[in-house]
Amino acid sequence: MKQLVILSGKGGTGKTSIAGALSHLANENGGSKSIVIADADVDAANLELILSPRYTQREDFWSGKIAAIDQELCEACGECMQVCRFDAINEASDGYSVDPFACEGCAACFYACPSEAVTMKDQLAGAWFRSDSRYGVLYHAALRPAQENSGKLVTLLKQRAKQRALDKKCDLLIVDGPPGIGCPVISALSGADVALIVAEPSKAGVHDMRRIVDTADHFDLPCVLCVNKTDLSTEGSREIEGYCRDKGLKQVGAIPFDIDVPCAMAQGQTVVAYRPDGPASLAIREMWRRIEAVLWGPE
Amino acid sequence: MILTVASGKGGTGKTTIAASLAVAIADEFPLYLDCDVEAPNAHIFLSPEFTQTQRVNQLVPSIDETRCDGCGRCAEVCQYHAIVVLGDKVLVFPELCHGCGSCTLQCPQRAIEEVPNVLGLLEAGTAREGIRFARGVLEIGQPMAVPIIRALKRWGPFGDIDTVIRDAPPGVSCPVVETMSGADFVLLVTEPTPFGLHDLHLAVQLAGELGLPVGVVVNREGIGDGRVDEYCRSVNIPVLLRIPFSERIGRALARGENLVEVLPEYLPLFRGLYVDIRSRLIEREGMR
Numbered sequence: 001m002k003q004l005v006i007l008s009g010k011g012g013t014g015k016t017s018i019a020g021a022l023s024h025l026a027n028e029n030g031g032s033k034s035i036v037i038a039d040a041d042v043d044a045a046n047l048e049l050i051l052s053p054r055y056t057q058r059e060d061f062w063s064g065k066i067a068a069i070d071q072e073l074c075e076a077c078g079e080c081m082q083v084c085r086f087d088a089i090n091e092a093s094d095g096y097s098v099d100p101f102a103c104e105g106c107a108a109c110f111y112a113c114p115s116e117a118v119t120m121k122d123q124l125a126g127a128w129f130r131s132d133s134r135y136g137v138l139y140h141a142a143l144r145p146a147q148e149n150s151g152k153l154v155t156l157l158k159q160r161a162k163q164r165a166l167d168k169k170c171d172l173l174i175v176d177g178p179p180g181i182g183c184p185v186i187s188a189l190s191g192a193d194v195a196l197i198v199a200e201p202s203k204a205g206v207h208d209m210r211r212i213v214d215t216a217d218h219f220d221l222p223c224v225l226c227v228n229k230t231d232l233s234t235e236g237s238r239e240i241e242g243y244c245r246d247k248g249l250k251q252v253g254a255i256p257f258d259i260d261v262p263c264a265m266a267q268g269q270t271v272v273a274y275r276p277d278g279p280a281s282l283a284i285r286e287m288w289r290r291i292e293a294v295l296w297g298p299e
Numbered sequence: 300m301i302l303t304v305a306s307g308k309g310g311t312g313k314t315t316i317a318a319s320l321a322v323a324i325a326d327e328f329p330l331y332l333d334c335d336v337e338a339p340n341a342h343i344f345l346s347p348e349f350t351q352t353q354r355v356n357q358l359v360p361s362i363d364e365t366r367c368d369g370c371g372r373c374a375e376v377c378q379y380h381a382i383v384v385l386g387d388k389v390l391v392f393p394e395l396c397h398g399c400g401s402c403t404l405q406c407p408q409r410a411i412e413e414v415p416n417v418l419g420l421l422e423a424g425t426a427r428e429g430i431r432f433a434r435g436v437l438e439i440g441q442p443m444a445v446p447i448i449r450a451l452k453r454w455g456p457f458g459d460i461d462t463v464i465r466d467a468p469p470g471v472s473c474p475v476v477e478t479m480s481g482a483d484f485v486l487l488v489t490e491p492t493p494f495g496l497h498d499l500h501l502a503v504q505l506a507g508e509l510g511l512p513v514g515v516v517v518n519r520e521g522i523g524d525g526r527v528d529e530y531c532r533s534v535n536i537p538v539l540l541r542i543p544f545s546e547r548i549g550r551a552l553a554r555g556e557n558l559v560e561v562l563p564e565y566l567p568l569f570r571g572l573y574v575d576i577r578s579r580l581i582e583r584e585g586m587r
Contacts, residue, residue: 009337009338010310010340011308011309011310011311011338011469012309012310012311012469013309013310041470043469043470043471043475043501044308044309044469044470044494044498044501046308046494046497046498049493065378083400083401085398085400101476101480101508101509102480104397104399105378106378106379106399107376107378107399107401108399108400108401108404111376111401111404111405143471143472145472145501145502145505145508146471146472146473146505147472148472148473150470150472151442179310179338179469179470180335180337180338180468180469181337181338181437181439182337182437182441182443182444182474183442183443184472186440186442200310202552202553202554202555203343203554203555204314204340204343205553207338207340207343208340211337211338211439215439215440218440219440232549232550232553233550233553233554235554236553257549262522262523265492265493265523266492266493266523266524268493
């Protein structure tokens with residue numbers, strides 16, 4: 001079983017549209033490759049919008065704790081405020097209270113309080129789901145807005161997805177990653193065989209592509225790269241090609257901007273299902289053949 | 300006034316809108332904070348010359364083995380599993396540490412000293428048309444963006460400033476909370492697609508939890524459907540500005556040009572956006 005993670009650094013370059021399209025292509029020809037799909041962008045999970053999942057399992061995600069102060073027991077000594085490094089303890093005329101948005105759950109106040117007035121309360125941080133989709137089992141999640149620990153939720157989701165893929169002897173786990181280079185991205189890329197970097201040829205896209213490639217390098221993860229919305233800038237597309245040559249990165253695709261992509265999204269479909277012979281679909285199909293060769297060797 | 304420009308979904312045009320707004324109100328001498336420390340891009344559109352830098356460190360524990368008796372209290376109090384005690388060996392995982400200092404406070408042998416671990420960098424300078432600009436940059440391989448955003452918000456290389464524009468990262472979790480908290484108004488940039496709508500809805504929920512007023516900018520109008528407008532009407536959120544989808548705009552932004560440079564006719568609209576938000580805040584203040 002191989003694991004492919006789709007990343008970009010910059011948001012909105014087309015990770016999810018491509019993840020959906022690849023899921024479709026893996027299933028062509030009577031399901032030539034069996035796959036499990038994980039949407040690791042738990043902040044803003046969008047893959048479900050184009051895969052029409054039917055939910056088969058739903059689990060709460062409890063994670064992290066937040067301090068609470070019992071006003072009955074509080075003797076207003078202020079020790080909690082002294083030890084808190086996150087400015088999460090507020091002082092009011094009637095004692096101390098915790099700002100739940102600032103609290104990082106470190107429990108320094110819990111251990112420092114001499115009158116045992118602080119308790120640490122578990123947080124319901126979100127939920128994760130297993131669904132049947134038209135292309136394979138989809139693992140996805142919804143982190144509640146304002147919650148921490150998206151990295152932990154990504155790790156949990158990927159563990160479940162990977163176990164499923166191993167149990168069912170699937171060929172591939174496709175992980176649709178979050179934007180950025182921080183904690184949830186590091187969780188999403190860990191354990192992957194290859195990262196597909198979706199780069200946009202804009203100045204901002206190229207800047208962030210460098211940061212995500214450096215991040216993948218940092219964790220010794222091999223990358224292949226595709227340029228999406230190539231006609232946004234021929235200069236940028238050339239710059240990315242040059243960058244790939246210099247870094248010895250394989251460029252597996254060049255996908256033109258195609259209005260069919262947002263149209264397919266509006267219809268709740270992947271672009272390759274919506275308009276199989278459109279320019280973006282043809283380019284993604286060609287890219288999939290190259291990715292297959294990267295993952296399983298040439299036919 | 301502190302204004303946070305956020306979106307939920309990535310790539311909807313947060314930086315495009317925030318940077319255009321900054322140029323449109325340059326005579327207010329705004330401070331622009333690029334809080335997308337994982338993928339900072341605003342410098343491309345505002346070309347600042349950085350003259351000041353500061354490292355962002357987090358204090359992580361370092362164990363004095365001559366004092367440590369392996370009691371394991373540090374590992375017990377650490378909520379992030381950043382310390383593991385195996386026999387008389389203490390292992391510290393700095394990338395998991397939040398720098399809370401609880402282990403140091405609780406160690407009965409006083410065997411823990413805290414040492415700085417570099418998480419990233421802050422940079423500041425003057426950008427085009429006198430706009431004051433500062434940003435944070437997360438070090439490659441470091442997981443935690445929040446301490447950098449927090450440090451950026453507190454950093455005062457320009458002293459007190461009346462008008463601050465914070466350019467948020469995508470998503471709705473802790474880095475976005477840090478960028479929104481303490482703001483007066485949240486401007487949410489979306490695109491009229493199902494992905495845009497889905498993530499706008501989450502961002503509206505987040506701003507609601509923080510008790511912040513919101514307004515929406517619809518970017519790339521024309522590529523999707525009308526559901527974003529229907530949603531905004533149904534929850535009574537004002538759409539304050541619309542930018543049409545155009546390949547010409549897309550190409551210019553890709554070259555790193557500022558939107559109001561490509562379409563100068565948008566300058567008064569961004570100026571109007573600022574005035575509109577101001578008056579909404581005054582009205583809100585008046586109702587209290």
